[in-house]
Amino acid sequence: MLRSSVKIFNPLLKRGVRNIISFSSNNIRSIVVANSNYKIVGPRKSPFFQAIVTIKRSISDEPKQLYTKLSDTDDKNRDTIFQYTWGTWLTNDKLEKEKRVTKFSIEGLTKVINNIYQFSKTNPNTKNIIGPIKLDNQNINILPNNTTVSNLNILNPDEKQVFIKTVSSIHEGKHHRVYKLTTNIPNKDLILRIPYLVDSPENIFRRMQSEIATQDFINIKLKIDTPKIFAYGLDSSNPVGIPFVIQEYISGDLLMKRWDPLLDDEPNGKPKQQLMDVIDCISDIYCKLLSFEFRSIGSIYFKKDVMNTDYSDKISEIIDDRWCIGPIVERNFWKDKKQSPSKEQLGPWDKKDVTLIIKNLASVELENVKQRLALIEAGSSPEIDKIELLKEQKRTFENMINVSPYLFTSALNSEVSQKIPNFVDLLKPRLFLPDLDPMNIIINSKDGNKPYLIDFENTSVKPFIIQNSPKFVEYDGPKIYNIKSEIPEYEKLPDTEKAQCQFIYKRTRNQYLWEDALNKRQPKLITSMAPPIKRLRSPYVAMSECKTDDGYLIIDENLLQLKTIWSDLFENKIVSRKDFPLEFTKEQIEKHINDINKLHQKLISTPFAATKGWVPQDMFDTLLNNGVIVPDENGNYVIKSHQKPTAPASSSSSSSKNQN
Structure with missing residues (x-):
């Protein structure tokens, strides 16, 4: 029986973490499969077994146990393992949880795992195999370079089939659920990842294609340690009955366990080694990710997944005859859209025009707003109370389309290249992982404590100049670099104000340490961290991270701030147009100030507004x-x-x- 001795991680309470991935609540659940007396069933002596399944729902060290037969797919006892339990929505909770049910066939999963092990026994020399192989009539893809006996181990001599002993729910994330699988293969646990079916099958299919190929590229081409993927299904027409990924289980602690962003400095004023260890670890991975210079803007796919699709005529970059750059899968290109973007809006795009990604994201958002407004006007939408807000959104995205051609066009000018060191290098497309974070790195306790990167969702390839720093160190507030020299009256301040100063200082320090680490490892890219360059890309960053309807106000705020320094950017030959490309009336600016103050007040005064309830x-x-x-x-x-x-x-x- 599996016993859990983990500390529960809660991102809002900043608790500790143990074991693999993250533990989102104190409801750790698992299925234990007892196979001591299995037997062959079925008219053709099917190699799958009848078994007793123990379902454990644990809110303490003594989990409650329920029993079910492995072959009894209609047994309601097992349904608890599929239900969403990580959180509750204040509005429409039942509906939101139903969207995140991850019901799958345990018997079908057993079949897939047996196929993986059978393939590993007969796997030919994989050096010449390009990309994934699809198993006949099962709609399952296998990565031959990973699916080997050396990676999967072998059965005991007296056993001929693989059977599942335990299925444990260990993580419920934003977009997927993670289960740990133990089998009768000695010392070789597996991970089953299942996406929530909250988006269209087309979106899930394409995102999984890119995510798997990106993980493969990062591991093989960039030599960054990642869990090895063995098999996956991109839709529900497979024995598991749902899209899935089966990959290697990595044993160890999350790097997050060592990350304390508000850690005090040493008495001599230097940051503590614990803080530096985390920043150095992630910086090493980050700079490996940046080391490969691409020729196109989009996302990574296996070549064979794209070459026979509608996008094949747009593919201009093929890498090692295994990967290519295809349509982009960044979150805001697909999330909550009324209709799928056009082929032109998703790329891939040539690196010569670094602003195409900005223009096309704005056009995708604009078309989505127009669709919502059209439904309201037709009387087919319950969003009638949002009509004025959507009209404001429409204006914002129109502004983004209009401003985008002027943001970086002059960068190709030789005069600009001479003005800003290594500016051409900043324009080159490089990998961007939006979730690069201590939460997504495991320190492998069985592999010399090496860091393993584990999250590749929504990864893109885009110019470095428009990439922002990872969220765990990014800070856009007021700066304090040295409390003693910058705030001479610090010791006389009330404790609450001292705490505020300490918070600002530590956030400033963390960002500085991150940028200093980048400068040491990739000095030719450090110019991108200069305040004018950050301000120049800030409207795009705000648009790419917009998650709520009132998020357009953050985009407008960054456009207005950019307007205030535009003349300085022109004088320094960073932009080519003298006048700011957009006009804002006095009334529009006053309305914006009033609206964004209301937004800030809402976020402060309304609990869970930032998490949509x-x-x-x-x-x-x-x-x-x-x-x-x-x-x-x-x-x-x-x-x-x-x-x-x-x-x-x-x-x-x-x-x-x-x-x-």
Whole structure:
């Protein structure tokens, strides 16, 4: 029986972490398969076994056990392993959780694992095999270079088939669920990753294609350690019954366990070695990712996955006859879009025009807003209350289309190249991992404590000049580099103000240490961290990270800030146009100031506004038990201090308005 002795990680509470991946709540769940008395079943002596399955739902060190037969696919006992438990939504919780159910066939999974091991026994010399191989009639892809006996180990002499002993749910992420599999293969556990089916099958298919090829490229071409992928299915028409990836299990702690961004300095003023160890570890990986210079802008795929598609005529960059650059899979090109973007909007694009990615993302967002407005006008949308907000969004994305050609065009001018050191290098497309973070690096305890990179979702290839720093060190607030010299009255300040100064200093320090590490490893790229260059790319970064409807205000804020320094950029020959390409009236600026202040107030005063009403489960349970969160009459939840006043019962007109 599997026992869990982990410390639970909660990103809001900053707790510690143990073991593989991350543990999102205190509901660790697993299925234990007891196979001591299995037997062959089926008219053709199927190699799959009847077994007893133990389902464990653990909120303590003594998990509750439920029993089910492996072949009993209709047994409701096993359904708990598929249910989403990481958090609760204050609104539409049932619907949101239903979208994230990851039900799969355990019997079909057993079949796939046996196919993997059978393939490893007969796997030919893999040096000349280009890309994945599809198994006949099963819609399963295998990576031959990984699926070898040396990587998978072998069965005991008295066993002829692989069977699953344990299926443990160990991570429920933003986009996928992670299960740990133990089998009768000695010392070789596996990972099963399943995406949530919240997006269209087409989007999931393409994103998985790129994610798997990117992981393969990073491991083979860049020599960065990653878990080895053995097999995957890109849609639900496979024995598992859902898109999946089966890969190597890496034993060890997350690097996040060592990361404390608010760690005090040493008495001599130098950062502690613990802090430097994390930054150095990730910087080494980061600079390997940046080392390869591409000729196109888009995302990485296996060559054979793209060459026979509608995008084959746009492929101009093929690498080692194994990978190519295809359509981009960055989050905002596909997330929550009313219709799929056109082929032209997704690339790939030639590196000669570094602003095409900016223009096309803006056009994708603009078309999505137009679709939403059209549905409102046709009376087919419940978003009637958002019509003015969507019109403001429309103007913002039109502005982004109009400003994009002027952001970096002069960079190809020799005068600009001479003005800014290594500017041409900043324009070259390089890998960008949006989730490069201590949470996504495992220190492999069985491989000399080497760091293993584990998250490749939404990865793109784009000019370095428009790439922002990783989120765990990025800081755009006020700066304090030295408290004693910059705040001479520090010791006389109240404790609350001292704490604020310390927070600002430590965030400033972390960003400086990161940029210093980049300068030591890739000095030709450090110019991209100069404040004017950061400001120049800031509207695009805000657009690429926009996750809520009112996020357009952050884009507008960055456009207005860029406007204030545009003349300086022109005088220094960083931009080619003298006048800022956009016009903002006095009324528009005043309205923006008022609206963005309201947004900031909303984020400060409304709990969980930044997470769209999603609450981590352990926090939700505590707040619910303490009466801070209460259910309402519609099946949703409200924060007690934020409940709207109920209309007087005696007023029929008021009551009617309240219902509407």
